[in-house]
Amino acid sequence: MKNWKKRSKAEIKEMVFSALDENVNFIESNVIGIPGSRLDPKVFYQDAPFLAEAPFLSALIRNPNHIGCHSLGDSEPFFAGTQKIELETLRMCAEDILRAEPNSTDGYVASGGTEANIQAAWIYRNYFMQEKGADTKEIALICSADNHYSAAKAANLLNIDFVRIAVDDNTRKVQSSDLKKKITQLKAGGVKHIIVFANMMTTMFGSVDHPDDYVPVLKEAGMSYFIHVDGAYGGFVYPFNGIEHGLDFSHPGINSITLDAHKMVQAPYGTGVFLIRKGYMHYVRSDEASYVKGLDATLIGSRSGANAVAIWMILSTYGKSGWTEKIQTLIARAKRIADVLTEKGIAFYREKGSNIVAIRSGQIPIEVIEGFHLVPDDHHNPRWNKIVVMEHVTDEKVDAFLTAINRQHYN
Numbered sequence: 001m002k003n004w005k006k007r008s009k010a011e012i013k014e015m016v017f018s019a020l021d022e023n024v025n026f027i028e029s030n031v032i033g034i035p036g037s038r039l040d041p042k043v044f045y046q047d048a049p050f051l052a053e054a055p056f057l058s059a060l061i062r063n064p065n066h067i068g069c070h071s072l073g074d075s076e077p078f079f080a081g082t083q084k085i086e087l088e089t090l091r092m093c094a095e096d097i098l099r100a101e102p103n104s105t106d107g108y109v110a111s112g113g114t115e116a117n118i119q120a121a122w123i124y125r126n127y128f129m130q131e132k133g134a135d136t137k138e139i140a141l142i143c144s145a146d147n148h149y150s151a152a153k154a155a156n157l158l159n160i161d162f163v164r165i166a167v168d169d170n171t172r173k174v175q176s177s178d179l180k181k182k183i184t185q186l187k188a189g190g191v192k193h194i195i196v197f198a199n200m201m202t203t204m205f206g207s208v209d210h211p212d213d214y215v216p217v218l219k220e221a222g223m224s225y226f227i228h229v230d231g232a233y234g235g236f237v238y239p240f241n242g243i244e245h246g247l248d249f250s251h252p253g254i255n256s257i258t259l260d261a262h263k264m265v266q267a268p269y270g271t272g273v274f275l276i277r278k279g280y281m282h283y284v285r286s287d288e289a290s291y292v293k294g295l296d297a298t299l300i301g302s303r304s305g306a307n308a309v310a311i312w313m314i315l316s317t318y319g320k321s322g323w324t325e326k327i328q329t330l331i332a333r334a335k336r337i338a339d340v341l342t343e344k345g346i347a348f349y350r351e352k353g354s355n356i357v358a359i360r361s362g363q364i365p366i367e368v369i370e371g372f373h374l375v376p377d378d379h380h381n382p383r384w385n386k387i388v389v390m391e392h393v394t395d396e397k398v399d400a401f402l403t404a405i406n407r408q409h410y411n
């Protein structure tokens with residue numbers, strides 16, 4: 001354990017309040033040049049007694065602006081206290097969860113998985129354009145058919161080609177024959193540079209990609225490439241299941257990773273995490289942001305420092321072993337569902353070590369799907385319906401679901 005420590009409530013409260021006190025105080029200081037970003041005091045009471053016991057709400061009310069990427073060094077001095085909390089959060093994620101070497105990554109707390117994924121593609125597109133003299137027509141983003149749609153958004157915004165690779169319907173793994181075919185077609189169309197999005201748990205299936213499925217094919221085709229891992233769903237789950245995987249910074253071919261704290265970590269919405277090896281953020285740094293100290297290398301611009309505080313508080317409350325225990329309990333619960341489905345001959349997909357169970361349509365009655373609000377892969381033409389085992393999916397709810405399929409199973 002390097003940066004990720006379990007801390008008591010009192011310690012967390014003390015650390016957040018002293019970070020907030022290190023930030024600018026708009027009332028007591030003579031700062032008049034920057035927007036006074038604390039929330040409007042007529043609407044959001046600043047002196048409610050309970051705030052003294054509520055570090056996150058206090059951070060929300062004091063509303064620090066974390067504009068910029070603080071791991072690059074120079075940042076706005078007004079919010080230095082909470083920026084340090086963000087930096088510690090990033091190091092917990094990069095080094096304690098995703099096995100990066102100390103101080104080897106940059107990053108920031110993005111608004112979510114979508115932004116973090118777009119940030120990655122933006123950096124690599126600019127790298128290819130600036131370092132290889134590439135035209136946008138020579139760059140493509142590829143990912144599995146099960147990839148989140150934010151990859152398509154990124155390609156569309158960046159004006160680069162977007163290609164999905166077919167997956168096997170049962171294993172959800174990328175089909176190497178389709179990969180080879182699509183790479184050959186892209187090459188014939190003049191594409192020379194590839195951005196790969198690999199999944200550490202897809203949205204619908206929880207399936208996991210292996211970067212080494214892509215690398216030999218890209219090398220053989222003579223493509224230059226970067227691999228970005230989308231761990232928006234799985235980044236706070238998969239690394240804790242005890243399975244050895246090559247989907248983090250311990251793999252030399254992986255350059256950047258998205259995490260999302262507003263999914264499994266149950267942080268407020270607006271808390272994605274973008275992490276990348278050092279030496280790449282400057283490909284999107286804008287000299288135009290000249291009024292921002294340290295300039296800006298993020299997609300979002302102004303962003304709430306309270307989000308970083310929230311992730312730090314949650315991770316610090318559990319500590320690494322507490323978090324591991326929590327996740328392993330959820331995974332075991334998902335496995336319990338999977339074991340019963342197997343026993344009953346109900347067709348489903350579950351990646352080993354994941355907390356997502358996707359059941360094929362037609363396998364359990366529609367009343368059960370609707371009654372338990374399983375989520376379809378496609379609302380118009382559902383082929384799969386998924387269960388995501390998080391804390392609200394208690395053993396009691398799992399029992400009720402298993403009883404319902406017992407009663408109504410009509411195979």
Ligand SMILES: Cc1ncc(COP(=O)(O)O)c(C=O)c1O
Nearest residue numbers: 112113114148202203230232233
């Ligand atoms: C794998 C994956 N990537 C990216 C995203 C997008 O995340 P957000 O909704 O936080 O932008 C999601 C959202 O569900 C996801 O599951």
